[in-house]
Amino acid sequence: MEFKKEFEEKYSKLTNWGEYKEAISKFPRKSIRVNTLKISVKELKEALEKKSYELEQIPWCNEGFWVKERRDLATSEEHKKGYFFIQGSVSMIPSIVLDLNEEDLVLDMCASPGGKTTHMASIMNNKGLILANEAISSRLTALIFNLQRCGVMNTIVTYEDALKLKGKFDKILLDAPCSASGTIIGDSKHTERTLLEWNQNTILRLAKLQKKLILKAYELLKENGVMVYSTCSLEPEEDEEVVQYLLDKTDAKLERVNLDIKADWNNGIKIWPQYYGTEGFFVSKIIKE
Ligand SMILES: C[S@@+](CC[C@H](N)C(=O)[O-])C[C@H]1O[C@@H](n2cnc3c(N)ncnc32)[C@H](O)[C@@H]1O
Incomplete structure (x- = not known):
């Protein structure tokens, strides 16, 4: 730089x-926010962890998680369905x-x-x-x-x-x-x-x-x-x-x-x-x- x-x-x-x-x-840590209009935090966490995404709670946002992930989050099925926002x-x-x-x-x-x-x-x-x-x-x-x-x-x-x-x-x-x-x-x-x-x-x-x-x-x-x-x-x-x-x-x-x-x-x-x-x-x- x-x-x-x-x-x-x-x-x-x-x-x-x-x-x-x-x-x-x-690079900044990738993070997502669960869209609770469509899915609960528990349900999305379980669905992503099943696919071996590693989530870490963001301390100031109950619906927010840092994601240790190389895969493109935007192309995931859960993202397309509006279950989370990459933010x-x-x-x-x-x-x-x-x-x-x-x-x-x-x-x-x-x-x-x-x-x-x-x-x-x-x-x-x-x-x-x-x-x-x-x-x-x-x-x-x-x-x-x-x-x-x-x-x-x-x-x-x-x-x-x-x-x-x-x-x-x-x-x-x-x-x-x-x-x-x-x-x-x-x-x-x-x-x-x-x-x-x-x-x-x-x-x-x-x-x-x-x-x-x-x-x-x-x-x-x-x-x-x-x-x-x-x-x-x-x-x-x-x-x-x-x-x-x-x-x-x-x-x-x-x-x-x-x-x-x-x-x-x-x-x-x-x-x-x-x-x-x-x-x-x-x-x-x-x-x-
Ligand atoms: C920092 S971005 C907003 C990001 C958005 N709040 C989000 O969280 O996704 C600022 C936005 O203001 C818009 N903008 C710029 N001048 C504006 C104006 N005079 N009135 C309304 N929007 C304006 C820009 O096009 C841009 O989309």
């Missing part, structure tokens, strides 16, 4: 560079943190390919209502396909710039478009491209959009509502600073993310790749009183 000088300088100030570099030299273990955190219930009206502002929408639908037992929005038309197919594969029935898909949405919601997930620097892990074409494209100007351009999106999310939130802001970026400009912008501009209240998880805390939790051998991720929980 080749790192730009600016990247190494910045990350050396943000974290332990040696530990980070060592962690991202390996990064840290990407399971936002839907858990939203405190969803079966009566909620939920907005998923930036939804494709639907990893978190399908998770929310299963937590809600296909009850309540989720509005899953996506602004890029070419990304709608994957979202709709995943909702259908997973048997999601409580979700309406909209195709709109999230900044133009209207209405009031009990819970809002803003899983924002970002530089994806947390996905720099494992020696792959994706890592190579993300490292090559990494630059401060892009990060600042994205931060501008994220600040608009977070203000919009807060505007769409009902009183006593909960929202979660998350990114797969490790850049403070796209994470902690976006949340700080919302706190400065509005009466939004920051909530602790109550999960037993090793993470840095500053306006939310930041999980570095070296903590669990996962992608890097940021999650912040906000309430409107």
Whole structure:
């Protein structure tokens, strides 16, 4: 892996560079989330273990498992039937943190390919209502396909710039478009491209959009509502600073993310790749009183 000088300088100030570099030299652990709309955790575990898949419980998600596996999980019969979703273990955190219930009206502002929408639908037992929005038309197919594969029935898909949405919601997930620097892990074409494209100007351009999106999310939130802001970026400009912008501009209240998880805390939790051998991720929980 080749790192730009600016990247190494910045990350050396943000974290332990040696530990980070060592962690991202390996591929992240594969993980799956059981789709409880179609099968119970016990049943799927038994079915996969019968086929000699080795599963290890993800501590923060009852339905989540790390899978020691060389075979392609996506082509398995169980995946095609929608019994599980291949999802990064840290990407399971936002839907858990939203405190969803079966009566909620939920907005998923930036939804494709639907990893978190399908998770929310299963937590809600296909009850309540989720509005899953996506602004890029070419990304709608994957979202709709995943909702259908997973048997999601409580979700309406909209195709709109999230900044133009209207209405009031009990819970809002803003899983924002970002530089994806947390996905720099494992020696792959994706890592190579993300490292090559990494630059401060892009990060600042994205931060501008994220600040608009977070203000919009807060505007769409009902009183006593909960929202979660998350990114797969490790850049403070796209994470902690976006949340700080919302706190400065509005009466939004920051909530602790109550999960037993090793993470840095500053306006939310930041999980570095070296903590669990996962992608890097940021999650912040906000309430409107
Ligand atoms: C991080 S991805 C979402 C991943 C998704 N939440 C999941 O868990 O599967 C961000 C998404 O936001 C979409 N997006 C970008 N700008 C947007 C906008 N202005 N309004 C709505 N969606 C947008 C992107 O096309 C992308 O699909």
